[in-house]
Amino acid sequence: MPLIIQYIPYEEMTGLDSEKRIQKLLKVVKQNKVILMEGTLSPEEEAGLIEETMQSIDSKFKGVEISSFSPFDKNTRLLQEKIRQLFLQFVLGRRRGLTIIGPASIVKEIKRDPRSVQLFLSNRRQ
Amino acid sequence: MIRKFKNFLFGIFSVFKNKKHVKLGIYGPPNAGKTSLANRICKDWLGEEMGKVSPIPHETREIQQKEKVTIQSNGKRLSFNLIDTPGIATKIDYEDFIKKGLEKKEAQSRAKEATKGVIEAIKWLDNMDAVLVVLDSTRNPYDQVNITIIGNLAARNIPVLIVGNKVDLKKANVKKIEAAFPQYKVLGVSAEYGDNIEDFYKELFRLVR
Numbered sequence: 294m295p296l297i298i299q300y301i302p303y304e305e306m307t308g309l310d311s312e313k314r315i316q317k318l319l320k321v322v323k324q325n326k327v328i329l330m331e332g333t334l335s336p337e338e339e340a341g342l343i344e345e346t347m348q349s350i351d352s353k354f355k356g357v358e359i360s361s362f363s364p365f366d367k368n369t370r371l372l373q374e375k376i377r378q379l380f381l382q383f384v385l386g387r388r389r390g391l392t393i394i395g396p397a398s399i400v401k402e403i404k405r406d407p408r409s410v411q412l413f414l415s416n417r418r419q
Numbered sequence: 420m421i422r423k424f425k426n427f428l429f430g431i432f433s434v435f436k437n438k439k440h441v442k443l444g445i446y447g448p449p450n451a452g453k454t455s456l457a458n459r460i461c462k463d464w465l466g467e468e469m470g471k472v473s474p475i476p477h478e479t480r481e482i483q484q485k486e487k488v489t490i491q492s493n494g495k496r497l498s499f500n501l502i503d504t505p506g507i508a509t510k511i512d513y514e515d516f517i518k519k520g521l522e523k524k525e526a527q528s529r530a531k532e533a534t535k536g537v538i539e540a541i542k543w544l545d546n547m548d549a550v551l552v553v554l555d556s557t558r559n560p561y562d563q564v565n566i567t568i569i570g571n572l573a574a575r576n577i578p579v580l581i582v583g584n585k586v587d588l589k590k591a592n593v594k595k596i597e598a599a600f601p602q603y604k605v606l607g608v609s610a611e612y613g614d615n616i617e618d619f620y621k622e623l624f625r626l627v628r
Contacts, residue, residue, distance in 0.1 A: 336570030340541050343509055343567065347534040356510025359563045397510035405561040407599065 296327065296399065296414070303331040303388045311338045315345050318394055322357055323349070327395035327412075332388045333361045342394075358400040360410060363390035440487060441499040441627050442546055446572075447553035448564045449476035449506030452584035455610035456553055457483070457503040463616070464490050469503055475519045477533035479505050482543055492620045499627055504543060505536030507564050544571055549578045549627045556583035556607055557590040560599040569600060580626045583607040586614055 299321055306314050315338060321328050334342065339359070346356050381389065393403060393410065402413040445453045457469040470483045483503040490497050511533050516526035550572050554560055572579050581600055583593040586607040593607035606622055608615045 336567060336574045339563070339567040340544070340571050343507065343564075344538050344541055346509060347511070347537045350511055350530070350534050355512040356508070359509055361563065361566070397512065403563070404559060405563075406559060407561050 297325070299326045299328055301328055301330040306330070306332065311335070311341055314338060315342050318342065319345055319349060319357075322394055322396050323354060325396055325399060327393065327400060330392040330394065333363050333390040333392050335387065353398075355397040357394055358397055358403045359392065359394045360403040360405050361390060361392040362405070362408070362410070441548045442502055443488075443499040443623075443627060444502045444504060444543065444547040444550045445553060446504055446540065446544075446550055446568050447506060448555070448562060449508055450474070451506065451553045451555040451558075452610045453506065453553045454479050454483075454503055456551065456582060456584065456608070457485070457501060459610045459613065459616060460488060460490070460501060461485055464488055469501070475516060475521070475529075477506060477508075477511070477516075477529060477536065479503060480529070480532040480536035481505065482539055490620055490623065492617075492624060495624060497624055497627055499549075502543065502547070504540040505533065507537055507540055507568060508533075509564060511537075541571075544575065544577075547572075547575075547577050549580075551580050551582050551626075553582045553584050553610075554596055556585050556593050556596060557588050560596045565599075569603070578626050579603055580622055581605040582610075582619065584610050587612050 301318075301321070306317070309317065314334070318328060318330070319342070339361075342357070342359070350356055393412070395403070395412070399415055400412055401415045404411040404413070445457055447453050454470045454472045458472065461467055461469040465485065465488060469485050470479055472478060482505070485501040488499055488501045511530050513523075513526040513530035516529050517523060521529065552565070552568055552572070554565060569579060569581075581596060581603050583591070583596045583605055585591055586593060587609040591607065593605060597605045604622065604625075606615065606619055608619050
């Protein structure tokens with residue numbers, strides 16, 4: 294069985310409220326697809342996704358693995374860079390960055406360290 | 420006369436309302452040592468433990484509270500309600516508990532309770548006045564659960580102290596946690612053996628003002 298990676302562009306999420314975004318993401322993950330989403334969720338949406346995931350867990354669905362990457366580097370100490378980052382953040386918002394979400398039955402672990410990512414997949418039946 | 424009496428009662432209630440205890444939450448992923456830290460605080464200052472610890476994840480599946488914990492450092496006193504929360508996770512598989520030695524029924528029941536615990540822990544975020552985020556310093560700190568917890572606390576303007584637990588272990592790397600979250604104070608401790616615990620209590624005074 295091939296691994297399906299579904300790309301979700303930012304435009305597909307912009308018209309949706311937080312609840313609908315979460316529902317949409319979970320619907321795709323429950324189809325055993327790995328999501329590659331343009332942009333990131335807000336912390337509240339991430340918490341909401343975890344809550345919804347917990348409510349959905351049953352004998353078939355074990356939860357999700359998630360990792361998000363934002364080029365917005367809050368750790369920078371240079372004032373000029375901070376201003377540039379804040380400007381880009383203001384203009385682009387959560388569009389900057391990427392989010393990977395996969396079903397825990399397929400994606401065993403996502404290791405981020407901090408700018409590279411490793412996806413460890415479960416042994417899958419043919 | 421009645422109005423004066425009403426004002427008098429209102430005044431009394433206002434005094435009690437303002438005298439609420441600070442809620443100090445303990446958050447983190449499963450098996451980071453949240454309950455071990457809660458036990459360390461409670462043993463040091465109350466002489467009793469708070470909860471059971473286990474190498475099997477999700478031992479704490481309900482919110483645990485200890486009211487009016489008072490600690491002292493440098494002649495100052497600090498009083499708070501300590502709230503130990505279930506570990507936050509994005510996945511829970513009962514088969515993982517079977518691999519740790521539990522029977523199937525017990526494992527399924529533990530998984531069910533653990534999912535409810537995660538939801539409860541997230542809901543309680545809004546009630547906290549300050550939070551200790553406990554991370555296992557032998558694990559990679561760039562885990563999304565850690566980022567989500569800290570991001571949610573920042574969004575709510577809740578003061579945070581990151582506790583890098585298990586510094587007694589060889590693989591512990593507190594510097595990696597500091598690099599992952601440089602905007603926060605990170606303190607390495609061993610909740611089990613008490614390493615660096617005096618510094619931890621001093622930091623608590625800075626966190627809970």
